Amino acid sequence: MAEQKVRRRLDLLGLLPFLAYVAVFLGVPTISVVVGAFQDDAGGWTLGNIGAAAGDPYLHAFVVSTEISALTAVIGAVVGLAIAFAVSASPPGGALRQVVSTASGVLAYFAGVPLAFAFIAAIGSQGLVTKWLGSAGLDISGFSLFGFAGITLVYLYFQIPLMVLVIFPALEGLRPQWQEAASNLGASRWQYWRLVGGPLLLPPFLGALMLLFANAFAAYATAAALTNGIIPLVPIQIAAVMSGNVAVGQENLGNALGLGMILIVGLALAGYAWMQRRTSRWLR
Amino acid sequence: MNRSRTLAAGLLAVVALATTACGSSSGASSASDDKAATAKSAADLGGMDALIAAAKKEGTLNVITLPRTWAGYGDLMDNFTKKYGIKINDANPDGSSQDEINAVKQLKGQDRAPDVLDLGSSFALSAASANLLAPYQVSTWKDIPDSQKDAQGRWFNDYGGYISIGYDAKQITTPPTSFADLAKPDYKGKVALNGDPTKAGAAFAGVFAASLAKGGNADNIQPGIDFFGELKKSGNFIPVGATQATIQSGQTPITIDWDYLQVSAADTLKGKVDWKVVVPTDGLYANYYNQAVSATAPHPAAARLWEEYLYSAEGQNGFLKGWARPVELAAMQGAGTVDKTLLDALPKVSGNSPFPTEAQLDAAKKVIAANWAKTVG
Numbered sequence: 001m002a003e004q005k006v007r008r009r010l011d012l013l014g015l016l017p018f019l020a021y022v023a024v025f026l027g028v029p030t031i032s033v034v035v036g037a038f039q040d041d042a043g044g045w046t047l048g049n050i051g052a053a054a055g056d057p058y059l060h061a062f063v064v065s066t067e068i069s070a071l072t073a074v075i076g077a078v079v080g081l082a083i084a085f086a087v088s089a090s091p092p093g094g095a096l097r098q099v100v101s102t103a104s105g106v107l108a109y110f111a112g113v114p115l116a117f118a119f120i121a122a123i124g125s126q127g128l129v130t131k132w133l134g135s136a137g138l139d140i141s142g143f144s145l146f147g148f149a150g151i152t153l154v155y156l157y158f159q160i161p162l163m164v165l166v167i168f169p170a171l172e173g174l175r176p177q178w179q180e181a182a183s184n185l186g187a188s189r190w191q192y193w194r195l196v197g198g199p200l201l202l203p204p205f206l207g208a209l210m211l212l213f214a215n216a217f218a219a220y221a222t223a224a225a226l227t228n229g230i231i232p233l234v235p236i237q238i239a240a241v242m243s244g245n246v247a248v249g250q251e252n253l254g255n256a257l258g259l260g261m262i263l264i265v266g267l268a269l270a271g272y273a274w275m276q277r278r279t280s281r282w283l284r
Numbered sequence: 285m286n287r288s289r290t291l292a293a294g295l296l297a298v299v300a301l302a303t304t305a306c307g308s309s310s311g312a313s314s315a316s317d318d319k320a321a322t323a324k325s326a327a328d329l330g331g332m333d334a335l336i337a338a339a340k341k342e343g344t345l346n347v348i349t350l351p352r353t354w355a356g357y358g359d360l361m362d363n364f365t366k367k368y369g370i371k372i373n374d375a376n377p378d379g380s381s382q383d384e385i386n387a388v389k390q391l392k393g394q395d396r397a398p399d400v401l402d403l404g405s406s407f408a409l410s411a412a413s414a415n416l417l418a419p420y421q422v423s424t425w426k427d428i429p430d431s432q433k434d435a436q437g438r439w440f441n442d443y444g445g446y447i448s449i450g451y452d453a454k455q456i457t458t459p460p461t462s463f464a465d466l467a468k469p470d471y472k473g474k475v476a477l478n479g480d481p482t483k484a485g486a487a488f489a490g491v492f493a494a495s496l497a498k499g500g501n502a503d504n505i506q507p508g509i510d511f512f513g514e515l516k517k518s519g520n521f522i523p524v525g526a527t528q529a530t531i532q533s534g535q536t537p538i539t540i541d542w543d544y545l546q547v548s549a550a551d552t553l554k555g556k557v558d559w560k561v562v563v564p565t566d567g568l569y570a571n572y573y574n575q576a577v578s579a580t581a582p583h584p585a586a587a588r589l590w591e592e593y594l595y596s597a598e599g600q601n602g603f604l605k606g607w608a609r610p611v612e613l614a615a616m617q618g619a620g621t622v623d624k625t626l627l628d629a630l631p632k633v634s635g636n637s638p639f640p641t642e643a644q645l646d647a648a649k650k651v652i653a654a655n656w657a658k659t660v661g
Contacts, residue, residue: 041414057654125473125522126534141473146523147661228523229480230516232657236480245380245485246649248406 030262036255049256058257061232065217066264068148068233072155073212079156080163081205087164088171101168104161111158116225119145119154148231151223159212166211170204173283200282207275214268217261234261320585324437325421326592329585332423335592336368338585345372345586348387348398349379353528353552355443355544355573356606363602364593370586381407381485388416392580399587401576404485406649408439408574409642418579420588422595427615431639432572442594443608444572446563446633447486447493448543450550453558455537462566463497463511466538472519476536477512478545479525482653487525489571490540491652492640497567502640505648506655513659521660532557542571543631547607563631570637572611597621 037053040046052058083100090096122129124145133140144150174197182192220235229236234257241247242254319329319338326335339345345364352358352374361372373396376383381404388411391397403411411417417438425437433440449466451459456474460466466475481487495501495508515521524530526539528549534557539546543561550559575594581587593599600610604626616622640648 057658060658120524120535124524124535224480225525228477228525229482230523230657230661232661237482240480240483240653243380243382243386244483245382245404245407246482246488247382247653248410248646248649251382251386 033255033258033262036252037259039252039255041249041252049252050259052253053256053260057232058234058237058253061234061237061257062260062264064232065234068151068155068231069213069216072152072159072216073209075152076156076159076163076212077167077205077209080160080208081167083160084164084167084171088168100164104164104168107161108158108165111219112221113225115154115157116222119150119157119226146227146230151226151231154222154226155216155219159216162215163208163212166208167204170201170279170283174200203275203278204283207272207279210268210272210275214265214272217265217268320588321418321581323584323588324419325425326423326588329588332592335585335589339370339583339589340368342583342586343370344583345370345590346375346396346399346581346583347372347590348375348384348401349377349381350374350402351377353545353548354606355608356602356604359605360594360599360602363598364590367593368589370589380483385411385416388578388580395582397580397582398578399581399583400590401574401578402442403439403574403576405572405574406642406645408434408576411576412438416579418577418581418584420577420591422591424595424612424615427612428595429611429614432611439574439576441572441611442575443544443603443606443610444570445542445544445608446631446637447489447540447567447569448546448561448563448631450531450539450541450546450559450561452531452534452537453560455534459560459562460538460564461562462564463494464566466520467511467515467518468520469518471538473522474537475515475520476522476524476526476530476539478527478539478541480656482649482656484525485571486542486545487540488649488652489542489569491656492648493540493564493567493569495567496569496638497564502638502644503647505651509652509655509659516660523660528552531559544606544608547629547631551607561631563633565634568633568635568637570609570639601626 037049038045038047040048087097087100119127121127123140123143124130125141130140145153178196179192182196183189187195218235220233220239223231223233224236224239227233227236229240238254238257238261241250241257320335323329323335326332329335329338347361350357350361352361361374364370365372375387375396375398384398384401384403385407387398388401401408401411401417408417412434419434419437421437422440425433425440428440449460449463453459456471458470460468460471465471477490478484478486481491491508491512492505493508494511495505498507498511500507512521516523522536524535526536526541530536531539531549532553543563546559546561550557550561553559575591577584577587577591594602595612597616600612600616601621601623603610604613604623607626607630609630610616613622613627
């Protein structure tokens with residue numbers, strides 16, 4: 001008995017490196033952002049930064065960031081679900097399954113400046129595909145990669161694979177026996193999905209939606225490389241006040257904007273975690 | 285056996301993290317360092333020879349955010365090291381003025397804190413009022429015009445240039461010479477700035493220059509924002525941050541940027557891109573950067589020697605070699621120490637640029653932050 005207790009304590013000690021890591025790279029920065037958000041330049045306490053972050057033009061940035069994150073999360077979730085669904089119907093261990101899961105694993109993390117430049121090189125104004133289509137008589141130069149539509153397209157490039165990765169286990173968890181049981185009891189395919197499959201899939205789907213939303217909301221480098229400030233996303237505004245050559249002495253406004261992001265992304269991730277817990281009840 | 289090993293590894297990792305988190309702070313300050321840290325001129329240390337000796341003893345100089353292709357800094361750093369045998373660490377070469385201020389604050393007391401800074405004017409003023417800068421007057425102090433230096437010597441202009449229009453002469457057959465020209469339908473999908481004007485100083489200046497061309501003045505930057513809004517609507521403006529790479533790949537056939545960066549790009553890309561540079565006739569806007577010595581420089585003597593070097597005829601001509609206009613240019617022309625060939629290679633300028641005050645600049649920045657994305661997005 002006593003030995004077991006000691007063993008458990010020692011196991012906890014093994015967790016120390018991870019906890020230290022979290023404290024140094026997540027805890028300390030978060031605390032400094034939160035504290036900074038309520039301080040003025042001289043170090044006194046103030047609500048001025050929060051007020052500025054909640055007013056024009058920064059409020060607008062939160063709205064645009066939310067719009068683009070929600071849009072890419074919804075499209076990504078729907079398309080990703082469809083792909084995952086098609087793949088889960090294919091034979092287990094088959095080539096399609098392997099290709100899609102490997103590709104999703106890689107592409108979900110292909111983001112940032114390299115992704116932006118891949119798109120610019122492909123369908124930018126001087127892009128390979130643009131030129132190639134142009135010489136074939138198809139002019140796509142009217143499509144602007146550098147606007148709202150462009151960011152949406154590029155974000156989907158990593159949102160869809162992420163959705164496939166996240167939702168696939170849930171689809172796999174739907175046992176064929178359940179459908180067989182339902183049809184034995186006289187249920188149609190539609191009834192099965194409406195009464196059994198759908199309700200089971202809803203929590204993981206909503207959870208994945210939250211995760212995708214948080215993923216897009218926190219993305220910075222891709223949008224920064226693509227739009228150069230003409231789409232006012234929150235991370236871009238933070239960069240402008242924290243590490244720019246133009247705004248002076250606004251570090252704490254940056255902290256206040258960061259606090260806003262922490263709250264929004266934190267809420268989305270809490271929603272994801274909650275939905276995951278509900279899913280894990282039947283997914284084993 | 286196994287468990288105790290995990291434990292040891294865990295503790296080791298914690299210790300390692302703790303030490304990296306604290307950083308290496310060293311208090312290797314000697315008597316001569318203390319003297320250098322408060323020296324307001326070379327004479328305070330007993331003349332140039334004493335300053336050189338003290339700097340050599342330190343052996344290292346920490347600079348920050350100096351790109352090698354910017355205003356001749358690559359050669360300047362190499363030549364300084366060659367001349368005095370002092371090693372230069374250039375931290376974060378592509379960073380910004382705000383990054384420099386952050387580094388001074390956050391690395392205070394550490395060996396790797398910056399010794400000297402190259403700052404945009406508003407950052408120099410704000411750093412001076414926050415007591416982050418040490419007053420120092422170089423030997424050629426009198427050659428810097430009074431309006432371009434802090435009376436106490438906490439900051440002083442070093443080099444500057446004009447907002448210019450660069451274009452690829454192969455793609456652009458009828459070259460633009462003014463901001464008004466940039467609105468022509470020929471230039472659809474071709475006009476770029478050097479970045480986001482709420483973040484990049486050169487892009488901010490580009491908008492300011494456009495405003496001057498479009499009826500704005502030092503108090504009013506809005507016409508410049510509106511101008512780019514129209515360019516965006518007509519499809520002429522592309523929000524690609526121009527760099528030498530985008531110029532080379534043909535993505536930004538017309539680029540608005542500092543003339544010294546454009547001429548430098550033309551030189552680097554010679555044989556690949558026929559890059560030409562003109563200073564627009566309708567919106568003349570010049571701006572200077574500033575040198576400053578960090579008040580908490582870990583190598584105070586080397587920091588001061590670097591300033592002496594930059595403000596010697598060799599250093600000032602070094603800026604000119606990077607196609608930037610050195611602040612002591614007028615005095616050098618008088619004394620005949622300026623390199624004429626280098627001077628003649630600069631784009632021609634006629635007229636005068638306004639130098640907005642800090643209050644005017646601050647107001648303009650607020651207007652840009654509030655309206656840029658709204659108007660141009």
